[in-house]
Amino acid sequence: MTNSTPTTAASAKDHRTDDDRLPGLLRLPHPAAAALTAAGAVLGLLSTFLAWTWTAEFPGNLTVYAYPGGLQILTLVGSLLILASLLGGVYAVRGLRWLTPGGTRSPVLLWALGTFATTGFTAAAISVQLGGAVNLEPGAYVAVAGTLLALVGALGLGRDVAGDDAEPGAWRRFVGSLKAPAPAAAKETPGWVEILAICASCAIGLYVFAYGIEAEDGPPFIGFLILACFGAPAVGRAGLLRRLSGLAAKHRNVTLTAAFVAALLFPITQSNEAYTNIAVSVLVFATVALGLNMVVGLAGILDLGYVAFLGVGAYTAALVSGSPTSPFGIHVPFWAAVLIGAAVALVFGLVIGFPSLRLHGDYLAIVTLGFGEIFRISMQNLDGDSGPNVTNGPNGVTNIPDLELFGFNFGQEHSLLGFDIGRFANYYLLMLVFTAIVVMIYRRSDNSRIGRAWLAIREDETAARAMGVNAFRLKLMAFALGATLAGMAGTVLAHVEFSVNPESYKFVHSAPPNSAFLLIAVILGGMGTVSGPLIGASLLYLIPAKLQFMADYQLLLFGVALVLLMRFRPEGLIADRRKQLEFHAPPGQEGGGGTPAGEIDVPPGSGGLSKTEA
Amino acid sequence: MTTTTTKEAAQPAPDTGGSVLTATGVTMRFGGLTAVRNVDLTVDPGEIVGLIGPNGAGKTTFFNCLTGLYVPTEGTVQYKGRVLPHRSHLVTEAGIARTFQNIRLFANMTVLENVLVGRHTRTSEGLLDALLRLPRFRRAERASEERAMELLDFIGLAHKREHLARNLPYGEQRKLEIARALASEPGLLLLDEPTAGMTASETTATRELVLAIRELGTAVLVIEHDMRFIFNLCDKVAVLVRGEKLVEGGSETVQNDERVIAAYLGTPLDDDPGSAEAAEVREAEERTAAKAETPRDSAAQEGDED
Numbered sequence: 001m002t003n004s005t006p007t008t009a010a011s012a013k014d015h016r017t018d019d020d021r022l023p024g025l026l027r028l029p030h031p032a033a034a035a036l037t038a039a040g041a042v043l044g045l046l047s048t049f050l051a052w053t054w055t056a057e058f059p060g061n062l063t064v065y066a067y068p069g070g071l072q073i074l075t076l077v078g079s080l081l082i083l084a085s086l087l088g089g090v091y092a093v094r095g096l097r098w099l100t101p102g103g104t105r106s107p108v109l110l111w112a113l114g115t116f117a118t119t120g121f122t123a124a125a126i127s128v129q130l131g132g133a134v135n136l137e138p139g140a141y142v143a144v145a146g147t148l149l150a151l152v153g154a155l156g157l158g159r160d161v162a163g164d165d166a167e168p169g170a171w172r173r174f175v176g177s178l179k180a181p182a183p184a185a186a187k188e189t190p191g192w193v194e195i196l197a198i199c200a201s202c203a204i205g206l207y208v209f210a211y212g213i214e215a216e217d218g219p220p221f222i223g224f225l226i227l228a229c230f231g232a233p234a235v236g237r238a239g240l241l242r243r244l245s246g247l248a249a250k251h252r253n254v255t256l257t258a259a260f261v262a263a264l265l266f267p268i269t270q271s272n273e274a275y276t277n278i279a280v281s282v283l284v285f286a287t288v289a290l291g292l293n294m295v296v297g298l299a300g301i302l303d304l305g306y307v308a309f310l311g312v313g314a315y316t317a318a319l320v321s322g323s324p325t326s327p328f329g330i331h332v333p334f335w336a337a338v339l340i341g342a343a344v345a346l347v348f349g350l351v352i353g354f355p356s357l358r359l360h361g362d363y364l365a366i367v368t369l370g371f372g373e374i375f376r377i378s379m380q381n382l383d384g385d386s387g388p389n390v391t392n393g394p395n396g397v398t399n400i401p402d403l404e405l406f407g408f409n410f411g412q413e414h415s416l417l418g419f420d421i422g423r424f425a426n427y428y429l430l431m432l433v434f435t436a437i438v439v440m441i442y443r444r445s446d447n448s449r450i451g452r453a454w455l456a457i458r459e460d461e462t463a464a465r466a467m468g469v470n471a472f473r474l475k476l477m478a479f480a481l482g483a484t485l486a487g488m489a490g491t492v493l494a495h496v497e498f499s500v501n502p503e504s505y506k507f508v509h510s511a512p513p514n515s516a517f518l519l520i521a522v523i524l525g526g527m528g529t530v531s532g533p534l535i536g537a538s539l540l541y542l543i544p545a546k547l548q549f550m551a552d553y554q555l556l557l558f559g560v561a562l563v564l565l566m567r568f569r570p571e572g573l574i575a576d577r578r579k580q581l582e583f584h585a586p587p588g589q590e591g592g593g594g595t596p597a598g599e600i601d602v603p604p605g606s607g608g609l610s611k612t613e614a
Numbered sequence: 615m616t617t618t619t620t621k622e623a624a625q626p627a628p629d630t631g632g633s634v635l636t637a638t639g640v641t642m643r644f645g646g647l648t649a650v651r652n653v654d655l656t657v658d659p660g661e662i663v664g665l666i667g668p669n670g671a672g673k674t675t676f677f678n679c680l681t682g683l684y685v686p687t688e689g690t691v692q693y694k695g696r697v698l699p700h701r702s703h704l705v706t707e708a709g710i711a712r713t714f715q716n717i718r719l720f721a722n723m724t725v726l727e728n729v730l731v732g733r734h735t736r737t738s739e740g741l742l743d744a745l746l747r748l749p750r751f752r753r754a755e756r757a758s759e760e761r762a763m764e765l766l767d768f769i770g771l772a773h774k775r776e777h778l779a780r781n782l783p784y785g786e787q788r789k790l791e792i793a794r795a796l797a798s799e800p801g802l803l804l805l806d807e808p809t810a811g812m813t814a815s816e817t818t819a820t821r822e823l824v825l826a827i828r829e830l831g832t833a834v835l836v837i838e839h840d841m842r843f844i845f846n847l848c849d850k851v852a853v854l855v856r857g858e859k860l861v862e863g864g865s866e867t868v869q870n871d872e873r874v875i876a877a878y879l880g881t882p883l884d885d886d887p888g889s890a891e892a893a894e895v896r897e898a899e900e901r902t903a904a905k906a907e908t909p910r911d912s913a914a915q916e917g918d919e920d
Contacts, residue, residue: 441745448744448755449730449737452723456731459720466681466714468706468735468798477741 024105024177025170028156034090037082037108037157040150044079044115047146048072050139053126059216062126071122071223075143078115078227082150085111085238090157102239103160103180110178110237112154114230116147118223125219183239186246194247199258201244206262210269213278213542221546263432267425276424282541283431284493285512287438289521289533291485294442296519297528298451299478300458301357302365304507305372307515309483311505312348313341313490315379318397318500319390325398327389334403338491345487349480357475372507372515379502396501403430403495410495427496434492438485439530445481454478510554512541520558524565526572535573633658634802634833635710640679640689642672649675651857652689657802662824662834664848666841668878672857673837674715677806681705681712694801707735711800713791715807721780725771728779728790729762732797765793769823785816792823796832803827805836809843821847845869853877
């Protein structure tokens with residue numbers, strides 16, 4: 001991260017009038033660069049109406065004229081977004097300017113990069129998969145040329161933010177042109193517009209997620225990922241994310257409701273059971289990651305054996321829910337199974353936490369890691385051979401019957417308002433309720449006397465105790481609460497997966513759940529936030545699930561991703577309010593070494609401590 | 615950290631004479647090292663007491679014994695006639711709050727949140743209250759926040775409530791630490807080198823602040839190396855040397871005590887070797903001083919002693 005100079009913010013403001021001072025990678029005259037970008041984007045747009053290849057063997061059928069399909073849609077969307085941000089940002093067309101309240105050139109450049117990368121990837125994938133560039137129809141060449149033109153133009157557009165040296169090298173000019181100033185304070189807009197904006201964003205989010213999960217494995221999904229990788233920073237550089245988080249902070253309950261409704265609508269966008277299966281797993285692991293975030297992110301207890309509590313809940317529910325392999329042979333109703341599972345996990349949390357929470361830091365982490373493994377090995381050995389037969393050993397508890405609540409059988413397909421809701425969709429909806437509960441518990445405990453005490457312990461335990469915080473008791477409370485929430489999620493997991501067996505509760509494993517996966521999800525997504533672990537767990541589960549060929553290298557790639565993240569975005573994908581202040585201090589505030597991030601766009605009184613919830 | 619449980623119940627005190635803090639015979643040994651030996655100290659209501667001594671004299675160790683961070687090997691500490699438990703959170707609950715020699719704020723929390731943590735012992739909403747968010751919880755949160763804002767007003771940081779504590783300048787961090795300690799409504803405030811590393815004007819401001827705290831009805835016990843600060847501020851000064859209390863009394867008494875001077879500067883040897891050279895140097899220095907006439911701050915800014 002380069003140091004910001006006091007002049008940076010000032011010169012960023014007048015960038016619209018003084019272009020020559022801030023060259024991008026290519027030194028093009030400004031009108032020419034803009035025109036080139038526009039022409040390229042239009043060309044890219046038109047190319048999607050041509051055929052890109054001659055055979056429908058390539059996934060997505062790119063052979064049809066005047067009807068974009070498969071990967072062409074990504075190029076189409078990318079070109080449209082280049083045009084939109086170009087018109088809104090560079091040409092400042094009335095009615096589109098709201099698209100770029102922050103940076104005006106960097107979003108164009110990022111969209112151009114993403115579109116060119118996706119289009120280029122498509123052409124390459126067609127050539128490789130069908131055996132040679134001869135399989136490309138002219139449309140594909142037009143697409144590549146068009147998006148390349150747009151990219152060249154965008155590289156000549158110049159920078160949003162001045163660098164600190166007068167004659168920077170090519171690489172620094174390029175990096176500089178990816179930076180953007182923070183958006184100015186939002187204008188007053190009527191409340192209904194803001195609420196509409198929140199709802200629209202949730203709808204777009206749902207659509208993007210559904211598109212991604214539904215994209216065919218292989219090239220179409222990779223193309224989606226490429227565009228998404230460039231698109232997310234583009235939206236961020238344009239200042240839209242900051243605007244949106246400002247709105248979300250202002251209308252917290254509306255945002256939560258809208259997000260919940262969007263998640264609720266997800267199953268009806270899906271026609272294929274396989275994808276709702278992925279979705280329900282994503283939801284379970286995201287919920288468990290959020291529970292872990294309470295332990296790690298709030299109280300600062302590094303728990304490397306967290307998955308054991310998920311296992312406790314899953315095993316408990318499996319044993320009391322009428323599985324033919326359960327030695328107990330009882331079948332309690334679901335609500336009772338949830339309560340028993342959560343209660344048993346709570347007891348385990350207290351029993352494990354009571355001795356181990358007297359340790360600190362690395363020692364605590366190692367002890368929790370040990371307890372996690374002890375759980376798995378115990379479950380493996382309670383098989384009637386090396387111990388009493390409780391868990392059926394390595395075979396696990398199997399054939400757990402489907403749930404039936406109020407005469408609603410979760411195993412069958414139901415028709416709801418004309419939409420078919422299959423087995424996994426049923427469980428998805430059930431799990432969503434649990435996710436909502438965990439989100440609520442997290443948010444409410446975070447913003448309270450107890451939550452502040454947790455943060456204080458995380459920051460400096462000695463000082464916290466000197467302020468009257470009973471550190472041990474509060475840490476035990478966080479640990480036990482986290483355990484309870486994981487246990488609760490485990491009870492649903494047992495039903496979704498029909499069976500539980502000890503092998504799935506390892507510390508590291510190629511497939512989730514495992515403690516390392518959960519921890520990476522929390523760190524990748526952003527510690528101490530609600531949406532961070534949810535997004536982190538979704539990405540970490542979704543990407544390997546869609547890219548089967550990566551399975552062997554999954555752990556390696558997780559590691560690489562973490563190292564890169566710690567280097568370039570140590571606060572995680574989603575920064576919590578405090579981390580935003582930590583890493584991107586507003587200009588004029590001492591101790592900030594980051595880019596000028598401007599004022600945090602949260603109206604006083606609505607963010608943080610003064611906020612009260614319904 | 616040891617957290618040996620001792621008798622925490624209130625014991626009838628022998629005779630504390632209405633004083634806020636009574637330490638009797640406090641001794642702290644670390645293995646063979648006796649860091650604090652048989653120290654008695656009383657602080658009366660509304661009093662500002664200074665605790666001075668050379669580096670390594672055991673001042674901070676004595677502080678840690680008072681606040682329950684250390685369990686004294688011998689001796690008792692009473693607060694308003696009650697023997698204090700050896701758990702720092704219970705000491706704070708009883709009414710003694712402290713600041714630290716090296717600032718220990720909750721760096722990644724906001725200014726307001728730091729002060730609100732200080733309110734922890736004076737509020738009681740538990741996890742269930744937080745989850746249910748009944749009107750009682752909201753009332754308590756609002757009251758806490760109002761009280762915290764009053765304190766931030768008091769130290770002049772109200773406009774920085776949403777700033778991260780780590781981003782405050784040094785002097786304001788010191789002030790915030792005091793506000794955080796005051797939030798627990800203490801009867802006695804322990805300040806561990808509140809002016810370390812401060813400029814002269816900041817030191818003056820700190821003095822004003824301590825006097826204002828006294829006006830609030832809180833007694834103050836302060837460790838400091840800045841002698842001018844101590845003698846201008848304190849009603850009573852105790853001198854700790856090598857773990858033992860040497861003198862206790864008003865500024866005049868302490869300043870003129872030969873043992874104190876000796877402890878800080880050392881005693882001349884019997885046959886006084888090198889006295890001739892010393893006289894020579896002194897003479898030369900006087901000559902230069904007379905020429906330059908530049909007053910220099912004699913206050914020693916000495917380093918940590920932990």
